[in-house]
Amino acid sequence: MALIETKNLSKNYHLGASVVHALASVNLTVARGEFVAICGPSGSGKTTLLNLMGVIDAADEGEMLFKGKDVSGLSDNHKTELRNNSIGFVFQKFNLIPVLTALENVMLPLQIQSISPGIAKTIAMDRLKQVGISDFAGHRPDKMSGGQQQRVAVARALVINPSLVIADEPTANLDSVTAKSIIDLMHDINRTQGTTFVFSTHDQRLLDRVQRKVILKDGRINGGENNG
Numbered sequence: 001m002a003l004i005e006t007k008n009l010s011k012n013y014h015l016g017a018s019v020v021h022a023l024a025s026v027n028l029t030v031a032r033g034e035f036v037a038i039c040g041p042s043g044s045g046k047t048t049l050l051n052l053m054g055v056i057d058a059a060d061e062g063e064m065l066f067k068g069k070d071v072s073g074l075s076d077n078h079k080t081e082l083r084n085n086s087i088g089f090v091f092q093k094f095n096l097i098p099v100l101t102a103l104e105n106v107m108l109p110l111q112i113q114s115i116s117p118g119i120a121k122t123i124a125m126d127r128l129k130q131v132g133i134s135d136f137a138g139h140r141p142d143k144m145s146g147g148q149q150q151r152v153a154v155a156r157a158l159v160i161n162p163s164l165v166i167a168d169e170p171t172a173n174l175d176s177v178t179a180k181s182i183i184d185l186m187h188d189i190n191r192t193q194g195t196t197f198v199f200s201t202h203d204q205r206l207l208d209r210v211q212r213k214v215i216l217k218d219g220r221i222n223g224g225e226n227n228g
Helices: 046-053 076-086 102-112 117-130 146-158 176-193
Strands: 002-015 018-031 035-039 061-066 087-091 164-168 196-200 212-217 220-226
Touching (some): 002 046, 002 196, 018 046, 035 046, 035 176, 046 164, 076 087, 087 146, 102 117, 102 146, 146 176
Parallel strands (some): 035 196, 035 212, 087 164, 164 196
Antiparallel strands (some): 002 018, 002 061
16 A cells, blocks of 8 residues: 655746756655665755655645645645654754754654653653664763764654654765664664655665665656665
8 A cells, every 4th residue: 555655746946047847747656664765866856855755845736645645735734743743754964953862852753742751751762772772862962973873863763653754865974884784773673663764865785775766867757676
């Protein structure tokens, strides 16, 4: 069953008198439980497509269906509610809040849901243990390595038990050993929990592990392939 379906999705950006066609009539289906990468050269529209899938941005034309429902016309409040309850995000630069500890960063999405601090702390600690970083629960981001910060970011993305995790270049700033451990972690979560992962990446280490690659070029799907 499809978790995400895009129908003739288009997005343009206006830069002065110029128009940049970031996406042009993209049709794509992502099934529940997939581990899929969006790949292509810089400027091909990968991040734009992820932002539309994550309901961060809105298309100019077409439909974006999440669990069979077109979310294009939702109000900002309803889009925020959808993200808070169903979609986790992992970013290339981690996007942790620097004044908060690892535990507090992971608790934050639960607190936004008005879950009590005690319950939020218990759930967040469980997620930190799952990603192997519970010993650093009291550390702020500037006291952690890049790999440790990315593990916190993964825990934060997973803390709401999302249907979908959107990951934009999640291994780009990591060394080979750390990148492999992060990829192994996300792959294991996908396999054991059925969480759907959609990546934007240039990283061959990650491309070798996904089930399917979708290739973008100049804002259009230019092919794809399944890994054996």
